[in-house]
Amino acid sequence: MKKRLLLTAMMTTLFAGTFLLWADDxxxxxxxxxxxxPAYQKQEKTSQRPTADKGRALFVRECSACHMAxxxxxxxxxxxxxxxxxxxxxxxxxxxxxxxxxxxxxAYLLRNAADAKRVYGDIAEIARGIRADETPQRISETRGFxxxxxxxxxxxIEQKEVKSIANCMACHTKxxxxxxxxxxxxxxxxxxxxx
Amino acid sequence: xxQTILILGLLTSSLAFADPIDGYxxxxxxxxxxxxxxxxxxxxxxxxxxxxxxxxxxxGKEVSCASxxxxxxxxxxxxxxxxxKLEPLSPAVNPKRLSDLxxxxxxxxxxxxxxxxxxxxARGKGDVLTFIKSH
Numbered sequence: 001m002k003k004r005l006l007l008t009a010m011m012t013t014l015f016a017g018t019f020l021l022w023a024d025d026x027x028x029x030x031x032x033x034x035x036x037x038p039a040y041q042k043q044e045k046t047s048q049r050p051t052a053d054k055g056r057a058l059f060v061r062e063c064s065a066c067h068m069a070x071x072x073x074x075x076x077x078x079x080x081x082x083x084x085x086x087x088x089x090x091x092x093x094x095x096x097x098x099x100x101x102x103x104x105x106x107a108y109l110l111r112n113a114a115d116a117k118r119v120y121g122d123i124a125e126i127a128r129g130i131r132a133d134e135t136p137q138r139i140s141e142t143r144g145f146x147x148x149x150x151x152x153x154x155x156x157i158e159q160k161e162v163k164s165i166a167n168c169m170a171c172h173t174k175x176x177x178x179x180x181x182x183x184x185x186x187x188x189x190x191x192x193x194x195x
Numbered sequence: 196x197x198q199t200i201l202i203l204g205l206l207t208s209s210l211a212f213a214d215p216i217d218g219y220x221x222x223x224x225x226x227x228x229x230x231x232x233x234x235x236x237x238x239x240x241x242x243x244x245x246x247x248x249x250x251x252x253x254x255g256k257e258v259s260c261a262s263x264x265x266x267x268x269x270x271x272x273x274x275x276x277x278x279x280k281l282e283p284l285s286p287a288v289n290p291k292r293l294s295d296l297x298x299x300x301x302x303x304x305x306x307x308x309x310x311x312x313x314x315x316x317a318r319g320k321g322d323v324l325t326f327i328k329s330h
Contacts, residue, residue, distance in 0.1 A: 064279075065279075066274060066277055066279055067274075067277040067279055092253045092254045093253060093305065093308070093309055094304060094305050094308045094309075095305070097301075161278075162278065163275070163276070163277065163278040164276065164277060164278065166277065167277060167278045170278060
């Protein structure tokens with residue numbers, strides 16, 4: 001009797017395991033699952049809007065298929081609105097998505113833009129430098145960003161380990177978590193950055 | 196009766212193309228054949244040429260599909276513009292590849308425009324898909 005019970009238990013585990021394995025078949029291999037910006041977690045706890053979660057998940061999945069999903073707090077609403085209108089020519093790539101996905105990602109970006117809520121820290125400092133008559137599309141072209149990066153020699157940006165000033169994660173090792181603190185900087189072929 | 200035939204028809208067609216990518220390839224093939232009735236099959240060789248041929252592509256840079264996906268489809272690649280790491284394109288080593296039709300269509304459109312500055316033709320897309328499938 002005991003043997004039989006054990007066998008049943010084993011079979012169930014095996015079956016459940018197989019099912020879980022199958023169910024975990026990620027549709028998207030390019031998504032960045034380490035995206036845990038603390039501010040988002042806080043917001044999610046209080047709001048608990050299922051559509052908000054879906055918008056964020058889509059934002060991370062689709063944007064980080066090509067680059068880090070830059071925190072929406074970097075740019076104002078008008079910047080994100082323009083970007084989502086012009087995805088077909090997104091820095092010379094056709095990044096367009098279907099209408100539903102576009103709308104959900106845009107809603108997420110607008111809810112979390114620099115001028116949609118209180119933003120703190122390094123990100124806020126960059127966002128604050130954007131004038132009301134500007135609609136930047138590249139975070140790297142904002143005044144605050146340029147000031148923060150002015151001492152970085154070009155060779156460190158152009159080197160193959162970095163490639164582009166837009167590749168935050170190459171040096172800001174916790175950028176995908178919204179952490180741009182100096183302690184977390186490690187520049188390839190250079191090391192820690194002491195300003 | 197009509198309904199039964201319809202259901203049977205649907206069943207057989209869905210059985211024939213249980214793989215959504217195969218169904219898509221069949222659709223592309225019919226599209227090519229409508230314009231060129233002598234067209235027989237997509238070719239991995241032609242697809243390989245499309246994959247490796249260099250063009251003045253995105254941001255005026257001379258690129259081919261292999262610029263990011265590398266010369267060996269079984270190897271991981273890297274987006275040469277952003278540094279984003281790419282998983283291997285070969286379905287043999289990466290079973291997630293060619294499993295989601297919506298994703299396949301999106302990336303064919305996107306990457307054809309990155310390299311060729313235009314969307315792929317039905318023939319071009321079919322050839323490239325056949326090439327990737329053969330790896």
